[in-house]
Every structure is written in structure tokens, then in C-alpha cells.
Amino acid sequence: MPESDIDQLAKHLSKLPGLGPRSARRAVLHLLTEGRAMLQPMVQELQRLDESITTCEICRNIDTSSPCHICTDEKRDPSLLCVVEDIADLWALERNRLFQGRYHVLGGTLSAIDGRGPEQLGITQLVNRAKDEAITEVIIGTNATVEGQTTAHYIADRLHDANVKVTKLAHGIPVGGELDYLDEGTLGAALLSRQSV
Amino acid sequence: MPESDIDQLAKHLSKLPGLGPRSARRAVLHLLTEGRAMLQPMVQELQRLDESITTCEICRNIDTSSPCHICTDEKRDPSLLCVVEDIADLWALERNRLFQGRYHVLGGTLSAIDGRGPEQLGITQLVNRAKDEAITEVIIGTNATVEGQTTAHYIADRLHDANVKVTKLAHGIPVGGELDYLDEGTLGAALLSRQSV
Numbered sequence: 001m002p003e004s005d006i007d008q009l010a011k012h013l014s015k016l017p018g019l020g021p022r023s024a025r026r027a028v029l030h031l032l033t034e035g036r037a038m039l040q041p042m043v044q045e046l047q048r049l050d051e052s053i054t055t056c057e058i059c060r061n062i063d064t065s066s067p068c069h070i071c072t073d074e075k076r077d078p079s080l081l082c083v084v085e086d087i088a089d090l091w092a093l094e095r096n097r098l099f100q101g102r103y104h105v106l107g108g109t110l111s112a113i114d115g116r117g118p119e120q121l122g123i124t125q126l127v128n129r130a131k132d133e134a135i136t137e138v139i140i141g142t143n144a145t146v147e148g149q150t151t152a153h154y155i156a157d158r159l160h161d162a163n164v165k166v167t168k169l170a171h172g173i174p175v176g177g178e179l180d181y182l183d184e185g186t187l188g189a190a191l192l193s194r195q196s197v
Numbered sequence: 198m199p200e201s202d203i204d205q206l207a208k209h210l211s212k213l214p215g216l217g218p219r220s221a222r223r224a225v226l227h228l229l230t231e232g233r234a235m236l237q238p239m240v241q242e243l244q245r246l247d248e249s250i251t252t253c254e255i256c257r258n259i260d261t262s263s264p265c266h267i268c269t270d271e272k273r274d275p276s277l278l279c280v281v282e283d284i285a286d287l288w289a290l291e292r293n294r295l296f297q298g299r300y301h302v303l304g305g306t307l308s309a310i311d312g313r314g315p316e317q318l319g320i321t322q323l324v325n326r327a328k329d330e331a332i333t334e335v336i337i338g339t340n341a342t343v344e345g346q347t348t349a350h351y352i353a354d355r356l357h358d359a360n361v362k363v364t365k366l367a368h369g370i371p372v373g374g375e376l377d378y379l380d381e382g383t384l385g386a387a388l389l390s391r392q393s394v
Contacts, residue, residue, distance in 0.1 A: 003255075005249075005261070009242040010233050017227050027213040029285055031243070032250050032259055037208050039247050043240055045206040046228070050236050053229050062229055064202070090225055135391035 054066035060105040070102055079136040085143055114183045123158055130162040137165040256286055257302040267299055274298045276333040282340055306344035320355055326358040334362040
């Protein structure tokens with residue numbers, strides 16, 4: 001094998017999340033041997049996506065059109081807006097199919113170190129949407145991390161005058177979770193948010 | 198995101214060794230956002246490799262030419278031949294740079310269930326090489342598994358009349374390994390193959 005070509009590709013693949021140098025090499029080998037049949041379809045899909053993908057000017061999702069298919073979908077509830085950190089979070093909610101509103105993708109959390117302020121997260125754009133559109137409730141779906149919660153607080157603050165209800169996702173015991181294995185924070189939150197049966 | 202396009206690509210990626218559905222989605226998202234710059238080079242490398250890769254008619258390695266660059270390399274020792282299960286094993290030995298002979302890639306181990314007999318592993322071809330070429334030693338470098346060792350025994354048997362020395366890679370304590378954590382088989386092999394200092 002010409003080391004240069006294979007190594008070049010393996011090096012690129014190893015930069016993908018979840019792949020290291022060894023698994024990248026194994027992936028390249030698979031693509032060039034048993035998995036040879038999937039190589040061309042994959043190349044074409046990558047090519048097509050690279051040509052067609054753009055960022056939605058309204059919600060900052062990625063799609064083949066801007067505004068994206070979620071923002072233009074007439075069947076979705078225009079009164080509900082969910083704020084998420086990443087596109088991956090939007091996908092997770094979409095797979096769940098329970099949420100029928102629209103989105104705002106922050107693209108991260110507030111971070112002075114990484115140079116992400118309210119402008120980078122599109123928070124002014126979010127506040128304007130909350131004021132202009134027919135939105136009645138903004139659900140803040142940032143991660144349950146310190147950074148995610150700090151960002152959630154900031155957003156809730158900025159939305160104070162927008163005349164919308166601001167909610168956040170509930171904390172509690174994961175479905176299927178065992179009490180004995182839960183951290184104290186989650187157990188405490190579940191206790192505080194206890195519901196009558 | 199048009200679920201179909203992304204999902205199609207993620208589905209393909211998830212078939213690569215080391216990637217599952219979730220990591221494949223994360224990889225696709227990375228390629229379409231932060232990692233966008235590496236997408237085109239990657240597509241071109243995949244394209245180029247797909248057009249140029251072939252199997253070496255002598256050693257069954259993959260390369261851009263047949264015979265491959267190892268079989269045609271005049272600087273390599275023509276008297277040494279190493280038998281490996283997979284191309285990945287060949288790569289591992291090449292990264293090590295210690296072995297300067299040539300190879301025979303089996304493409305697996307003998308397995309009645311998976312329909313791999315001596316013909317599929319190219320063992321007749323290997324025996325002919327051992328007889329015809331200037332080979333004086335065949336190093337059997339199959340894995341230290343039951344299947345690998347069974348295959349090694351079969352190959353050693355077939356090479357009996359070929360007038361070559363047949364050797365296999367040594368068992369022993371991995372460099373940096375601690376005795377306390379070794380399995381009994383390895384420890385026993387290390388003891389049996391003890392060397393004078």
C-alpha cells in the first residue's frame with residue numbers, strides 16, 4: 001500500500017469525533033476491501049451534501065435550503081420555540097418526534113475563553129424572534145451542565161421583556177434509571193420536582 | 198436537515214468498524230459544520246483510492262499496482278516471507294520497520310463455517326512461492342488465537358516438502374507488561390521460551 005495515500009485518508013478520518021488513528025486505519029482498510037461497494041455511494045453522498053448544505057438564516061440549523069424545512073413547515077406549531085446548544089441536540093429532539101415547534105440553535109454556550117458571546121450565539125436574533133413572531137413559549141433546552149445552565153439563565157434574562165413564557169426541560173430520574181446509581185444532584189432535583197400521582 | 202440525506206450518509210458511515218449509529222451521526226455533523234474544510238480533500242482521496250486500488254497478484258496486499266510496491270522492491274530480502282492473516286497485520290509489521298522481507302496475505306483463517314478453505318487463503322499459491330522463489334524462511338505471523346494457530350499448523354504442514362525453514366512469531370510477555378496482569382497461557386509460554394541472559 002502506498003503509505004502516503006492511505007495515511008492521508010486515515011489522518012483525515014482520525015479527525016472525526018469518535019475515531020482515533022487505529023480505528024481510522026481500520027475504517028480505510030474496510031472501505032478498500034470488504035466495504036468497497038459502499039465507497040462510491042458514500043463519495044456521492046458526501047459530494048451532494050457538500051454542494052447543497054447551508055445554514056438556515058432563521059434558526060441556524062443546517063439544511064439544503066434557507067430557511068430550513070423546519071422553519072418553513074406549515075404544520076409545525078408557530079407558538080413554540082426550543083433553544084438548543086447544537087444541531088445534534090436538534091436532531092435528538094427531532095428523532096423523539098414529541099416536539100412540534102421550531103428551533104433556535106445557539107452553536108455552543110457562552111464562553112469568554114472560547115470567544116463566544118451573545119452575538120456568536122445569535123441571542124439578539126432569538127429575542128427579536130420572540131418579540132416579532134407568534135411565539136408564546138420559549139423552551140430552553142441547553143445541556144444540564146454549568147455552562148449550559150449559565151447560558152440558560154442569561155437567555156431567560158434577555159427574554160424577560162419579550163412577553164413570552166420561558167420554560168426549561170425538567171430534571172429528574174432518567175427513565176429506566178436506578179436510584180442507587182444516580183448522582184446526588186439528579187436525585188435532589190427529582191425530589192424537589194416530585195409530582196402527585 | 199433533510200433526514201433522508203444525512204441518515205443515508207450516517208447509515209453508511211455506521212457500517213465502518215469502530216463507528217455506531219450515534220458516532221456516525223456525530224461524524225456527519227462534524228463534516229458538515231466545523232470539519233467542512235476537510236470534506237472535499239477527503240472526497241478526492243476516497244475517489245482517487247477507489248480508482249487506483251487493486252489486489253497484488255503475488256502477495257494479495259492492496260496497492261495502486263500489481264505486483265505491489267513491496268513485491269517489486271529490490272531492496273527487500275527475497276529469502277524471507279511472512280504469512281499474515283490480514284492486510285492490517287501487514288501494515289502493523291510495516292509500521293514497525295523491523296521486517297525487511299516480503300509477505301503473503303491469507304485474508305482470514307481456515308473456517309469451515311465461513312467457507313474459507315486453503316484455496317480461499319491462497320495456500321497453494323504460498324507453497325508454490327516457497328518452492329519457486331529464492332525463499333529460505335517462511336515466518337508464520339497469524340494471530341495467537343485458536344483459529345490463527347490452527348491455520349499456522351496447517352500451513353507448516355503444507356510447507357513440509359518445500360525445503361524452507363518454517364518459523365512463527367514468539368509468544369511471551371508484552372514489552373512493558375506486568376506479570377500480575379498476564380493470563381496463564383502467556384505466562385506459561387514466556388516461561389517455556391525463557392532465554393539465557
